[in-house]
Amino acid sequence: MIIEKIAESNFNDSVFDSKVFGKNFSDHMLIAHYKDGKWDEPKIMPYGPISVTPAAMSFHYGQTIFEGMKAYKNEDEEVFIFRPEKNFERFNKSAVRLNMPEVPAEIFLDGVKAIVDLDRQWVPKDYGTSLYLRPVMFATEEAVSARSSNEYIFCILLAFAPSYYEKPLSVKIADFYSRAAQGGVGSAKCGGNYAASFFPTSEAQKDGYDQVIWTDSIEHKFIEEAGTMNVMVRIGNKLLTAPTSERILNGVTRDSVLALAKDSGIDVEIRPISVEEMYEAYKSGELKEVFGCGTAVVVSTYNAIGFGDERAELAPLSDEESFATQLKKKLKDIQYGIAEDPYGWRVKIEETVNA
């Protein structure tokens, strides 16, 4: 790995006062090029623009995948990342589905560790804040021809993540638009899935909702994801979530929350959840909580669900009553190095680059 350090750091403490997610980038980025069937040596260099032809294939045919991860700092100034091997594994699954080359662990995992180490001063210490890590790969071959690219850039960017989505959100259940087709790319973390979701989300916002709960594209009868997150539904004291599939992202936060829920004695069921079941539970007063899980937001609670034209308000629960609040705290306490980590999820970033 080539490391070209920035001449003078752009860091100053005021970065941590920002309320904007993903706009304040750290000093460095990692770049690796794929060409002629192989990856070159990754290079960590000062963050900044790159020279790209407007004929770069990702601008035309959308071959682009990414991951979202975070780095946390504890009271002792130790820096941790969370389950990076899960993101690494999913990234390469996305790569296969998008017909892109897989990225070796020496570039992805060692790269994440090296750049977080180098930019460790950019990792904030306040509970709820973190340094967001964005591994991304996009097609760069200079060609307007509808086929897979032969050249790619893999890149890791780091940006400050303030506390996210503090207020409960409202979500509309999709009854026309879809996020993913059967036999499509719903389980891949690829750009096209996000691009396709923005217009339906803006339509839901016109109806007074913040986000969309996506449903199956066939009959809109079963819920799949919420916004850019996996979705969990609490009916009575049962926590339900849809099984992952080729349409549903295999979320790292989803997996972690499910593990914590089971180990907290919560009754967890992984099975299809119909809109009708949710609506009936709402009517009977059994729909206690609906929340999203994802790296950026950790856990996002919903206070209103749009069933067609009906806006179902969910009564707020106390912190003691709420599964979402409890599970979010348990997860964050592990991530921030406050609680024990019986799962071995935390990975400490050793000081080597700066040593």
Added chain:
Amino acid sequence: MIIEKIAESNFNDSVFDSKVFGKNFSDHMLIAHYKDGKWDEPKIMPYGPISVTPAAMSFHYGQTIFEGMKAYKNEDEEVFIFRPEKNFERFNKSAVRLNMPEVPAEIFLDGVKAIVDLDRQWVPKDYGTSLYLRPVMFATEEAVSARSSNEYIFCILLAFAPSYYEKPLSVKIADFYSRAAQGGVGSAKCGGNYAASFFPTSEAQKDGYDQVIWTDSIEHKFIEEAGTMNVMVRIGNKLLTAPTSERILNGVTRDSVLALAKDSGIDVEIRPISVEEMYEAYKSGELKEVFGCGTAVVVSTYNAIGFGDERAELAPLSDEESFATQLKKKLKDIQYGIAEDPYGWRVKIEETVNA
């Protein structure tokens, strides 16, 4: 429109000897920036790389749409483009669905005309060859946050198009993978649709086919598109094609071929076509032709169709018998200024920029 001409043209006749589609770019490109809710003045400048942050949102969230058009030269050195208002209209429909800003006619249409005029020596004269025009828009805001971008680049690129896909192709009917969901973005010409298709296509290639005929994502019972083209099926002397929908691209070549077919006295039916109907027709000897229609290829004939594990070979037809061959010739004769254009499809590029 700002025009900054290249100091010295890169043109030489050997470009026209290339057999590669979309790799030989002309002297100029058009670039317009969208920011703060408006488009700046478009600029035609020498083709070349641009400076882009790796945090440009299109690399992450895939907001990118494009069009494909062609410029043709006749024997009198006159240059024409074909039905540009159709591409303009579709481009902006794609923009709406991807939650991107619409591009005004003064940038898109006037831009296409100005740059083709300026680079008219790059338009080849040989029948079957052309200058491919690629209007494209992609998100450029510097942010890793899953939402619509507030900044975009609209760009027009021009690249030499040799005769494309001369040999008949084989196509496998999709029975697992899908191109488009109901309520999805199948009718938009957006990057994500193409990126999602490459892996299933490579799987079909492992089975000995060139491309995929996409079917509905629900039951894989009805055919939708072929490769990156609309698909037409001739059963007996009837020409069938699927109706456009939110899943199926409203192809300009499709529309033109249908008009030519109707005016040639061919019995045309626009309706869903089931895989079963095609297979039964194959068994009874009534499946005469299957072909794709698109700007890049014009018309691409198929000589074998994969129904599950069965490879159905289609007997070749003579030029006189084949609807595909006849319709392709009629369309190209209009495009190349050989035949009359009763439809008003041809648009002459006047010499103004160089005058």
